[in-house]
Amino acid sequence: MNIQEYISSGIVESYVLGLADEAERTQFEQMCTQHTEVRAARDAFELSLEQHAMAAAVAPPARVREAVLQQLAAGPDGDAGKMAAPVVQLRPVKRGAIPMAMRYVAAASIVLLLGSVGLNVYYFNKYQDFSKRYDQLLAQQTELAKNNEVLQTKLGNYESTVQALNSPYMAQIKMEGSAVPASPAPDGKATILWDTRTKDVYLMVGNLPQPQAGMQYQLWAIVDNQPVDAGMLDMDKGLMMVKMKNIPRAQLFAITLEQQGGSPTPKGKMYVMGKV
């Protein structure tokens, strides 16, 4: 390539004014290092351009100078917007590298935490289960204690019944259905225990049919052919001795079926009777 032709091709001006493309720039820079003429031509054009620009200079407003210098004084990097606005630089908080050992400790603590949470859930479920079972046992125990109390009472009653049966002061009067003509329960049985000292009357039902609803058995003492109310029967007491009324004297005891609550004089049918 002819150097003079190259210089006068317009490449010098194109390069200096920034119009050359990448390939042209690379080539031109290489030519400058190899050929002093090229470099001299470049220097000459640059100088004339600079002189011309200086001659054509237009003074900017003074405030631009202030803004520029202020912006640079604010920081060596002048990392600001175009106007000299105060700049707050946000820097990431620097943290030291976390040692590997600490990472393991952190990982281990997370594993332990997860394990602990799991155990908590497990034991809480267990606790709820046991708590429920405890409540059930407590209810059972209360029920048993109540039953026990009932049994104790029953037992006490039986004991006093047995005692009374064996007592020499207790007169026994057997009442039977067979003794009553046209008794609804010919095989009915009941026993009167009559304390000869206190004149208290006790009754033990042996066999009487369950009365229908609204009806109740009533005990009568027949004194000088007059029936005297001796008390109402509770069939659910069974064979136990039940204290009735105090009867000073009587010739005969009988049981009739009356309205619930009893009657002043017997109206219903007689079931059993026994002579004193």
Place this chain on the structure above:
Amino acid sequence: MGITLTYTEQELVSLLRNRDNKAFAYLYDNYASALYSIVLQIVNDAELANDVLQEVFVNIWRRIEQYDAGKGRLFTWMMNIARNASIDTLRSRGYQNSRKNQSIQGNVDTLQARDVLQPGVDTIGLRKMLEKLRAEQRILIELAYFKGYTHEEIAELEKLPLGTVKTRIRSALIQLRGLLK
């Protein structure tokens, strides 16, 4: 200290690289006007040019490490920073959009009237010299230098072969060099 405020380019660059504020003030005082003129010729708006000039000096301050004296004079380097910043500003801001329809898509006559023959700005610097070029050359320099289009873009815009664009630009530049002397 600082009484003799004249530095060689080499000294100045060295001081700037040491972040010497006085040297930077000197740089501004000596070159701001010449660079402002270049910015004005491109952005053609005084307020906008103030902002661009400020950006230019911030860029010079930041990029002084990148300046390579082997590739050209300091002023040439600064001039290209000024030109690039001005063109970037034109291309952003939507400022360009308002003019684009007229200057790029419009015909050559519109381009000449509105962008080449701007009253005021065309009386300074390279723009003043453009008047002495032929219209066909003037438009290409306008697009390439003042608008920052690549040769390929200009070829497309002006519906000319790429080779023709290159040849015309080169010959226009050679003419401009003659005018500078």
